[in-house]
Amino acid sequence: MESTIDNQSVSRKKKMENMFGHLDYKHPPRLCPVRDVLSQASDQWSILILLWLGYYPELRFNKLKKYVYGISSKVLSQRLKTLQEQGYVEREVFPEVPLRVEYRLTEFGQSYVERLLELTEWMHQNSPMVKANPKDYGLK
Amino acid sequence: MESTIDNQSVSRKKKMENMFGHLDYKHPPRLCPVRDVLSQASDQWSILILLWLGYYPELRFNKLKKYVYGISSKVLSQRLKTLQEQGYVEREVFPEVPLRVEYRLTEFGQSYVERLLELTEWMHQNSPMVKANPKDYGLK
DNA sequence: CTGCATCCCGTATGATACTG
DNA sequence: CAGTATCATACGGGATGCAG
Numbered sequence: 671m672e673s674t675i676d677n678q679s680v681s682r683k684k685k686m687e688n689m690f691g692h693l694d695y696k697h698p699p700r701l702c703p704v705r706d707v708l709s710q711a712s713d714q715w716s717i718l719i720l721l722w723l724g725y726y727p728e729l730r731f732n733k734l735k736k737y738v739y740g741i742s743s744k745v746l747s748q749r750l751k752t753l754q755e756q757g758y759v760e761r762e763v764f765p766e767v768p769l770r771v772e773y774r775l776t777e778f779g780q781s782y783v784e785r786l787l788e789l790t791e792w793m794h795q796n797s798p799m800v801k802a803n804p805k806d807y808g809l810k
Numbered sequence: 811m812e813s814t815i816d817n818q819s820v821s822r823k824k825k826m827e828n829m830f831g832h833l834d835y836k837h838p839p840r841l842c843p844v845r846d847v848l849s850q851a852s853d854q855w856s857i858l859i860l861l862w863l864g865y866y867p868e869l870r871f872n873k874l875k876k877y878v879y880g881i882s883s884k885v886l887s888q889r890l891k892t893l894q895e896q897g898y899v900e901r902e903v904f905p906e907v908p909l910r911v912e913y914r915l916t917e918f919g920q921s922y923v924e925r926l927l928e929l930t931e932w933m934h935q936n937s938p939m940v941k942a943n944p945k946d947y948g949l950k
Numbered sequence: 951c952t953g954c955a956t957c958c959c960g961t962a963t964g965a966t967a968c969t970g
Numbered sequence: 971c972a973g974t975a976t977c978a979t980a981c982g983g984g985a986t987g988c989a990g
Contacts, residue, residue, distance in 0.1 A: 678924070682864050685927045689934045693865070695877045703934035704857050712857075714849035721844070724822050725833070731952055737835045742984055747953050757937070768951045769990075778936065784818070785929050787825045792925055794829045794843035796918065797897070871972050882964055887973055908971045909970085 710756055715741055715749050717786060720758060720775070724783035728762075728774040758782060850896055855881055855889050857926060860898060860915070864923035868902075868914040898922060 691699040711720070715738065722737045723729060729737070735746055750773060753759040758779035764770040775783060831839040851860070855878065862877045863869060869877070875886050890913060893899040898919035904910040915923060 678920070679867075682923065682927060685931050686861060686865050689931060695879055698879055703930050703937075704861070705854060707933045707937045708857065708930060709854035712852045714845060717844050717848065717852075721826060725826050727819075739835055739838055743953060744955090744985090745983060748983090750953095763952095769953095771952060780818070781936065782932075783822065785932055787822060789925050789929060790843050790848060791825050791829060792921075793847045796921065797843075797847045883973065884965095884975095885963065888962095903972095906971095909973095911972060 707756075710752060711758060711782070713749075715745060716753060717790070719746070719749055719753065720779065720783050720786060721790070723759065723773060723775045724780070724787070728772040731771055731773070734773065753779075847896075850892060851898060851922065853889075855885060856893060857930070859886070859889055859893065860919065860923050860926060861930070863899065863913060863915045864920065864927070868912045871911055871913070874913065893919075 687693060689703050710716075718738045718741075719734065722734060731746070731750075735741060735743065738746065750759060750761070754761055757776055760774050760776050760779075762772045762774070764772070827833060829843050850856075858878045858881075859874065862874060871886070871890075875881060875883065878886065890899060890901070894901055897916055900914050900916050900919075902912045902914070904912070
């Protein structure tokens with residue numbers, strides 16, 4: 671039992687050292703997976719957007735806006751832009767009348783959503799808080 | 811190949827339906843694992859704090875502050891408080907002179923850090939951006 | 951329909967100083 | 971040492987309007 675915890679601990683340390691370098695806070699690495707990357711795509715809105723894009727093969731702007739209930743047009747377009755730049759999302763414009771724009775996950779995005787779902791699912795199953803605090807998200 | 815993608819897609823949908831209910835945006839579930847839980851513990855500072863607490867068995871306030879370079883006392887204590895309330899972190903006070911306070915992960919926190927590390931490690935290995943954008947985090 | 955521009959505000963954050 | 975209090979500020983994000 672204790673050895674299991676130790677093994678986990680050792681595994682964690684190894685992983686961290688691989689990512690963060692020698693872990694000397696006086697000389698931190700130039701590249702930080704958390705600060706540089708994860709923080710760009712782990713906020714509430716981005717996660718919800720990505721999950722919905724993982725559920726449907728493609729989604730148009732206003733459809734997405736409905737599913738991610740509560741998000742504003744501005745924030746949605748901002749997040750989509752960032753997610754696009756970071757390589758999670760593809761945007762395709764169909765020059766029809768009226769204009770049609772479709773968003774879909776890239777392969778990289780698909781892969782990220784897999785991990786995200788594992789994390790979210792685990793949260794859903796394990797956190798006592800999620801079951802204790804039902805809320806209304808400003809739905810009308 | 812295509813069937814593999816389909817299977818992934820089916821798996822994703824199943825997971826989402828389990829977590830989010832029937833996925834009707836007009837009648838969203840009262841409980842949302844992303845909005846209620848994950849968003850509380852997936853911001854940049856919380857992740858870094860948790861990772862460091864996963865690396866060391868326990869850490870004192872100022873030590874933690876040094877490792878999570880760039881964080882202010884205020885924000886650190888705020889996050890620790892939240893993480894404590896959410897059940898990720900334990901706080902122990904030793905009424906010595908000078909005062910000593912130690913923080914450590916709960917079992918739940920340990921478990922979360924495992925998942926966080928997987929995600930972070932994957933980010934580190936897969937994102938092209940993390941390698942493309944070296945930065946200075948205000949270190950002196 | 952898509953989604954950007956503008957205005958506006960509350961909160962989060964950072965710096966500094968101070969207390970138990 | 972471990973935080974809290976205060977102040978100044980930056981940023982996220984909502985509402986509205988409009989352009990392609």
